[in-house]
Amino acid sequence: MSLSDHSVELRPKLVGQRVKRTEDPRLLAGVGQYVDDMAPAGMLHVALRRSDQPHARILNIDVGGAFSVPGVIAIYDASDLDNDVTPAIPTSRMPDYYATPIWPLARGKVRYVGEPVVAVVAESRYAAEDALEHITIDYEPLPFAIRQIDAVKDDAPLLHEEAGTNTIIRREFKRGDVDAAFESAAVTVKGRFRMTRKTAVAMENRSYLAEWDPRKQALTLYTSSNIPGVIRDVLSGCLDLPGTRLRVAAPDVGGSFGGKGSLYGEELLVCALARKLKRPIKFISDRLEDLSATSQAFDELIGAELAVTQDGMLIGLRADVIGDVGAYSIYPWTAALETVQVVSFLPGPYRMEHYRGRIRGVLTPKPPTGPYRGVGRPSSTFAMERLIDMAARKLCMDPVEFRRKNLVNAEEFPYRTASGIIWDKSAFQECLAGACAHVDYPNLLLERDEARRNGRWVGIGLASYAELTGIGSRISVAPGMPINTGTETSKIEIDATGAITAAFGIASHGQGLETTLAQVIVDELGCKLEDIEVKHGDSALVPMSSGTYASRSAVLGGGAATLAARVVKGKVLRAAAYLMEQSIDDLDIHAGIVTSRNSNRSMTLKEIASAVYSQMGRIPRNQREDLAASETYDPYLGTACSSTHLAMVEVDPETYGVKVLRYVVAEDCGKIINPMIVDGQVQGAVAQGIGAALLEEIVHDDQGQAVAASLADYLVPVATNVPDIGIVHIEADLPNNIGGFRGMGEGGTIGAPATIANAVSDALSHLDISVETLPVTPERIFQMLQARRDPAAAVTD
Amino acid sequence: MPEKKITLSVSVNGVVHTATVEPRMLLSDFLRHELGLTGTHVGCEHGVCGACTVLLDGRSARSCLTLAVQADGVEIETVEGQGSIDRLGRIQEAFRQHHALQCGFCTPGFIMAITDMLRHHPLESDDQIREALSGNICRCTGYEHIVNAVRELAKERGPLT
Numbered sequence: 001m002s003l004s005d006h007s008v009e010l011r012p013k014l015v016g017q018r019v020k021r022t023e024d025p026r027l028l029a030g031v032g033q034y035v036d037d038m039a040p041a042g043m044l045h046v047a048l049r050r051s052d053q054p055h056a057r058i059l060n061i062d063v064g065g066a067f068s069v070p071g072v073i074a075i076y077d078a079s080d081l082d083n084d085v086t087p088a089i090p091t092s093r094m095p096d097y098y099a100t101p102i103w104p105l106a107r108g109k110v111r112y113v114g115e116p117v118v119a120v121v122a123e124s125r126y127a128a129e130d131a132l133e134h135i136t137i138d139y140e141p142l143p144f145a146i147r148q149i150d151a152v153k154d155d156a157p158l159l160h161e162e163a164g165t166n167t168i169i170r171r172e173f174k175r176g177d178v179d180a181a182f183e184s185a186a187v188t189v190k191g192r193f194r195m196t197r198k199t200a201v202a203m204e205n206r207s208y209l210a211e212w213d214p215r216k217q218a219l220t221l222y223t224s225s226n227i228p229g230v231i232r233d234v235l236s237g238c239l240d241l242p243g244t245r246l247r248v249a250a251p252d253v254g255g256s257f258g259g260k261g262s263l264y265g266e267e268l269l270v271c272a273l274a275r276k277l278k279r280p281i282k283f284i285s286d287r288l289e290d291l292s293a294t295s296q297a298f299d300e301l302i303g304a305e306l307a308v309t310q311d312g313m314l315i316g317l318r319a320d321v322i323g324d325v326g327a328y329s330i331y332p333w334t335a336a337l338e339t340v341q342v343v344s345f346l347p348g349p350y351r352m353e354h355y356r357g358r359i360r361g362v363l364t365p366k367p368p369t370g371p372y373r374g375v376g377r378p379s380s381t382f383a384m385e386r387l388i389d390m391a392a393r394k395l396c397m398d399p400v401e402f403r404r405k406n407l408v409n410a411e412e413f414p415y416r417t418a419s420g421i422i423w424d425k426s427a428f429q430e431c432l433a434g435a436c437a438h439v440d441y442p443n444l445l446l447e448r449d450e451a452r453r454n455g456r457w458v459g460i461g462l463a464s465y466a467e468l469t470g471i472g473s474r475i476s477v478a479p480g481m482p483i484n485t486g487t488e489t490s491k492i493e494i495d496a497t498g499a500i501t502a503a504f505g506i507a508s509h510g511q512g513l514e515t516t517l518a519q520v521i522v523d524e525l526g527c528k529l530e531d532i533e534v535k536h537g538d539s540a541l542v543p544m545s546s547g548t549y550a551s552r553s554a555v556l557g558g559g560a561a562t563l564a565a566r567v568v569k570g571k572v573l574r575a576a577a578y579l580m581e582q583s584i585d586d587l588d589i590h591a592g593i594v595t596s597r598n599s600n601r602s603m604t605l606k607e608i609a610s611a612v613y614s615q616m617g618r619i620p621r622n623q624r625e626d627l628a629a630s631e632t633y634d635p636y637l638g639t640a641c642s643s644t645h646l647a648m649v650e651v652d653p654e655t656y657g658v659k660v661l662r663y664v665v666a667e668d669c670g671k672i673i674n675p676m677i678v679d680g681q682v683q684g685a686v687a688q689g690i691g692a693a694l695l696e697e698i699v700h701d702d703q704g705q706a707v708a709a710s711l712a713d714y715l716v717p718v719a720t721n722v723p724d725i726g727i728v729h730i731e732a733d734l735p736n737n738i739g740g741f742r743g744m745g746e747g748g749t750i751g752a753p754a755t756i757a758n759a760v761s762d763a764l765s766h767l768d769i770s771v772e773t774l775p776v777t778p779e780r781i782f783q784m785l786q787a788r789r790d791p792a793a794a795v796t797d
Numbered sequence: 798m799p800e801k802k803i804t805l806s807v808s809v810n811g812v813v814h815t816a817t818v819e820p821r822m823l824l825s826d827f828l829r830h831e832l833g834l835t836g837t838h839v840g841c842e843h844g845v846c847g848a849c850t851v852l853l854d855g856r857s858a859r860s861c862l863t864l865a866v867q868a869d870g871v872e873i874e875t876v877e878g879q880g881s882i883d884r885l886g887r888i889q890e891a892f893r894q895h896h897a898l899q900c901g902f903c904t905p906g907f908i909m910a911i912t913d914m915l916r917h918h919p920l921e922s923d924d925q926i927r928e929a930l931s932g933n934i935c936r937c938t939g940y941e942h943i944v945n946a947v948r949e950l951a952k953e954r955g956p957l958t
């Protein structure tokens with residue numbers, strides 16, 4: 001470490017501070033700019049006629065009097081776009097996989113209720129929707145299997161005949177001799193776990209606006225996507241436009257949670273129509289369309305069993321999982337993203353020698369599943385943590401003690417899990433201890449027992465888990481997928497006025513990355529926070545980008561920012577050394593001012609920038625360098641973010657409503673850039689996990705129709721459903737990446753469903769009830785109680 | 798089907814606007830697309846999420862469930878009237894201080910609902926605050942920081958007289 005670095009170390013750092021967000025003022029003042037806030041001159045609106053059939057052949061489309069509606073410009077079905085687009089193909093190197101093509105409008109057949117079939121373009125959304133009512137579509141209904149257990153059968157009706165099967169994903173992970181482990185086990189427990197279908201419900205619906213520039217023959221898509229770079233790259237192929245004539249930008253985005261993290265047919269559609277009609281084209285989804293056509297989540301049936309020794313050591317785990325992937329494999333993640341992660345993460349943060357996990361991903365006539373906060377791991381953690389509690393109960397061991405015995409210990413890292421994931425050193429044990437200490441666990445047990453003596457149904461539940469975050473190029477985010485998720489680029493430039501622009505390929509949509517990445521740059525470069533403008537979410541900023549997903553942006557973006565800032569700082573100091581006639585080793589830079597330890601001389605960044613760029617000859621031409629750098633970071637491996645959640649809940653014996661009384665999260669997310677933002681991520685993610693555990697469920701009836709049509713049917717948590725969350729940050733050994741950051745945006749949603757399921761099971765333990773399906777609604781508790789009282793009348797779901 | 802247009806006159810954040818609109822036009826669409834006041838957001842169009850909350854003659858209302866023509870002669874307040882980027886209003890400032898927003902999409906609706914709450918609700922306990930906030934959905938924050946902001950604002954306000 002050089003002297004100058006050393007003296008900078010003594011200055012207060014911004015990383016680690018509760019810096020208030022730079023994105024807030026515009027959002028608070030109501031002058032943020034989301035896609036629907038844009039209205040270029042000449043803009044037209046699209047409304048879509050969507051399928052009301054789960055599986056049917058399209059026989060005829062009759063537009064009737066639609067053109068008589070004033071303001072209607074054009075009406076299209078798939079056949080009208082044949083020469084305008086080619087489909088996106090979510091390819092994968094996985095064997096036995098079938099990539100379903102993604103088109104803007106249904107071709108020949110519809111495969112789920114909500115699939116777009118006809119597009120009406122009009123001067124206003126009102127007119128476009130009026131016109132939809134004139135359109136008649138004749139369908140020939142086709143047979144279908146709406147439940148995955150039926151769709152997986154050999155003789156089930158096929159959704160994509162070309163695939164020859166509904167089972168488009170098969171994967172198995174194996175280690176050791178699991179069957180022998182089960183034979184030798186003192187105790188085994190098993191369950192059939194079901195995490196029902198959810199959807200992300202970002203408050204801003206999906207929104208797209210495409211503009212065609214006839215002068216440059218170029219297209220700009222403004223999208224609510226959190227992967228604008230990925231969208232640019234795939235659309236370039238579908239529309240046959242080079243990157244120089246195709247820009248994809250995400251302005252302010254009102255949340256995603258994964259729901260806006262895949263390519264949508266509507267994105268393809270507005271681009272094709274803008275080019276065809278040479279006018280700006282806008283599509284704004286309404287909430288019904290969001291609930292019926294945005295990617296959905298989870299929906300696995302997990303049959304799993306656990307083998308344990310007499311003294312409570314885990315020895316074997318086997319699982320057979322059927323994932324319901326919906327009607328299409330999603331781009332770019334493919335249907336393997338959600339499904340395969342369930343079996344690759346099932347062994348959790350535990351020592352486990354023998355494992356066999358098998359997944360089949362099955363097509364059904366429902367909206368496709370795709371990424372949703374936590375991906376796969378909310379389901380796997382739910383199943384595994386229920387099994388852990390069931391085993392502890394059977395052995396009459398305390399669930400905390402049982403976990404302590406089996407969590408991977410500090411000296412065992414790096415630990416290779418049975419499915420091949422490598423856990424770098426992370427505070428598995430410390431998180432468990434931290435959560436227990438926060439609530440005074442022994443005392444909480446007494447409190448629970450006291451409440452029970454008063455007839456209250458109170459229970460405590462825990463869940464420990466680890467997730468792989470900030471993944472570099474060693475592993476792709478989804479197995480065998482077609483894009484690079486392992487690198488991130490930062491381009492930092494000081495301009496002639498001394499202002500700093502830092503451009504990234506990430507796409508912040510609520511995470512506050514404009515602030516946190518600026519904090520990282522301030523510390524590395526020695527500038528002022530207010531002098532930095534962080535740009536992101538725009539494919540034109542850096543040559544290749546993907547976006548913000550998979551808990552990667554702090555690790556990869558922060559790493560790239562650090563590398564670029566270091567290069568720029570070197571250039572600034574070299575210029576300053578010449579201008580100030582000092583040795584570079586004697587210079588410091590802080591708050592945008594370069595000072596010398598040997599003299600009273602100082603220069604501001606602005607003065608240095610002016611000398612470099614604007615004052616001819618100030619610096620000899622062979623020494624002059626632009627104050628700019630572009631660096632790409634690839635952390636290669638990922639890093640484990642670990643956590644233990646603990647909750648106390650109460651079930652109302654009259655209404656079976658569940659109230660969360662206490663909730664604590666102890667987590668190791670490495671070095672924290674901004675504790676205020678990290679707390680907000682934890683609280684928001686836990687709230688979503690509580691929603692998944694108690695409220696949220698997309699139900700399709702036997703006719704293939706979705707039952708939820710509004711947010712009055714699909715319930716997301718409101719303020720009264722969520723308690724204050726106690727948060728314990730454990731900053732143990734830092735991971736081996738630049739900055740020491742671990743990704744943490746998703747964790748809360750991973751831990752909460754399992755925690756609540758365990759707590760409710762504990763609260764109902766005197767009734768011998770085990771929660772195996774989420775959400776555990778009052779109706780489900782009622783059904784479970786009925787089934788206990790009268791097994792013959794049990795309703796299964 | 799489009800019907801005969803109607804002329805209305807409203808005051809929005811103290812500025813009077815006169816316009817001619819279809820009777821079926823929603824107030825949310827009128828504010829956003831006719832007046833360009835895009836701070837008011839639409840999250841559901843069916844009265845559940847509260848993102849579109851504005852004040853009509855001082856009381857909170859869902860602009861997605863109100864027709865523009867119903868607001869004829871009404872004083873409307875929207876988030877744009879609360880403050881500006883360089884001079885945030887008190888509730889906006891409290892939101893920033895407490896990190897009560899992430900994506901910011903629900904935020905204008907919360908700010909307007911809280912404006913009403915502070916004028917009319919006791920807000921003496923967290924339970925009361927959570928109850929009062931439960932008509933608005935935020936998918937990002939988990940509400941805790943919003944509760945913290947409202948607690949501070951209610952304390953500053955003191956008991957309702």
Ligand code: FES
Nearest residue numbers: 840841844847861
């Ligand atoms: S948009 Fe009005 S309540 Fe949701």
Ligand code: FES
Nearest residue numbers: 899903935936937
């Ligand atoms: S801040 Fe995103 S919905 Fe509330």
